[in-house]
Amino acid sequence: MEPIYITGAGVVSAIGRGKEETLTSLLAGKTGIGKMKYLTSCHNDLPVGEVPFSNEEMAQKLGIADSMFHTRSALMGRLALREALNEAGLKGDALREAHFISATTVGGMDRREAYYELEKTCDHNYAVIATHNCGTCTEMIAEAFGEFASLSTASTACSSATNAIITGANMLRCGLAEIVVVGGTECLTKFHLNGFNALMILDAQQCRPFDRDRAGLNLGEGAAYLVMETEASMKKRGAKPLCVLSGYGNACDAFHQTASSPDGEGAYLAMQEALQLAGMKPEDIQYINAHGTGTPNNDESESHAIQRVFGNHLPPVSSTKSFTGHTTSASGSIEAVFCILALQHQFLPQNINWKNPIEGGIIPVIDQKPQGEIRHILSNAFGFGGNDSSIILSKCEA
């Protein structure tokens, strides 16, 4: 396919606001997962990866006077989007021509659950908050930046943001857009914390992706957005590329609502398709940013899928979820930003907390220093229901 250029990126997660803080944490191997501070839940002994600001603090950073109507997902989303648009120098007429595709699954659930018990007797204002849907979250983020050409919301659980990237790429490739802004946002909610807890896939300790003794995931939150454009648009605007999106794939595991198949068929197909579209062979990839949630099921299934695709050409693999927790709908774009940083600064994000190999499994990255140049990175995101997606990001040729 024709290369798609990424000219701006913004991120907020438990390891920092903005790419600079994020890079520092990644290089220092410093996790953002810790004690629950902002979410209210009686499961406050579970470690989580929270964005280190209250809603009021985020509203203040954004210059919003009244934060009552703003969901946490929307506030985080705006912080990340602002960074991405600034970096890409996207404003005015160019911004009005850009299409915005944002991903979320919990949407406004943080607000609905907060007032849920009052719903039957609530007033108009609370009802407005309670009827927020996923699309409202996107609209709420977009409205602060002026008018986009179109809005769209992808919602495929934990692969949502990657699917937003894919939809945006398709818009560029078929000529419907010259610039798209894509990514996702998701805050922690009592709703999905209890859901994952009931499924018994939350680790009571810090999560340990790809470790023999891994016992589940930690939930996290955050947002990240990318500005993607065609070569013609980038040249016309005089924008500078951070990296290139050179391939992507989406497939369905079609196995179970909340579990991955033992051989990782969906993951296998998504990675194969991404390689094929990029015109690459397994040996062209120098690093895989795995979905690697830390659940026994995901890491085993994903390991098999990766081994099936890469065989004897297995590049370094790591999961960065032990830094941020599983940021669910936002994880695809947050980890895409990590990959961009890895390409720009030529380092391998470590798989912190890893100690013991899974028998026959993948031994993840322990040393940050790459063997040779990192030119192409494959990043995975898998969702409930087997909604599996992969993207390939590449270094810009000098």
Added chain:
Amino acid sequence: MKQKKIYIQAAEQISIQSPLSEQWMEEPVFYDEASLVKAQNPSFRDYMAANEARRMGNIMKRALVTTLKVLGETGIENPDAIITGTSLGSLDYTERFLDSIIENDEQTVSPTYFMQSTHNTVGSALAIYTKTHGYNTTYSHGGTSFDLTLLDAWMQMQLGKISTALVGGHDEMTEQFFGLLQKVGYVDVDGMVPCGEVAMSMMLNTSEAVEHLCELAGLRVCFHPSREKLQQQLTEMLDEADMTLADISAVMTGVNGHSENDRLYHDTVQALFPEKPLLHYKHLFGENYTVSALGLYACAHLLKRNEIPSFLYDSKQHVSSLKSVLFLNQTREGNVSMIILKKA
């Protein structure tokens, strides 16, 4: 890029009209007094085992049955893509899970309702049930959730990536959520159509060889477009479809009797289509986020049958020769989509 032709091969619905049929064309049901009407469920047991049906919420059963009917009609067991639109997803199960968190004070919560509460549960359940490993995604963007599924399929067909796609729009409604929508004045306003429920599955195919209902000749989705921008989008879309405005036989709008909603359509119609016969559908199917799926389904069947029942007209002017319909969907949040369906 020369635009590829895309056909709507089959489309089925479960709604507040008689399910899984086009009986609404001869015997439409009008709910004059009601403000919330639940969908008329078919006998689910004709399509799935009782134990399977028990494990699924209404939205999922309806999505699955409309899908199975479409797969049966088209003989396509595994479409290249399954693309689903839903604004609220499994609303009923979402509320049940919220109830259980509160009732049990976050202790001893069962994961059953949570497992079916994410918006992509519907689309992935269709893939699991039919063992379809192809492209699968879900859009959840309020009133344009379904329109975005068409856009996605259309793009991938133009790129040559897929040749068949099962697209759908699905939303259920609960008493509790309806109560909230009443409070914000979204439904149950004087003179407004009732709130309904939506399940619609449709097969798109790039093959001319198959029997089909009509052609999907073009579409555009925009946000807060200026009049000039909308005009430009329309012109572009007509050009690409090798059509002119004169080829559009009628415009179907989403007027629903709510003044804030209807004003949006009147403005657009006056600006872009002042001379065209107008059709409406929400008085038949009710209001709900993805109800545009039912409007588009209705258009496709009108074109196939080459007839427009009089109760679908929203203008004195009638269609003399039915060639194509422009479907207009607008939301109060500012999303606008235009879709052209054409006799094949």
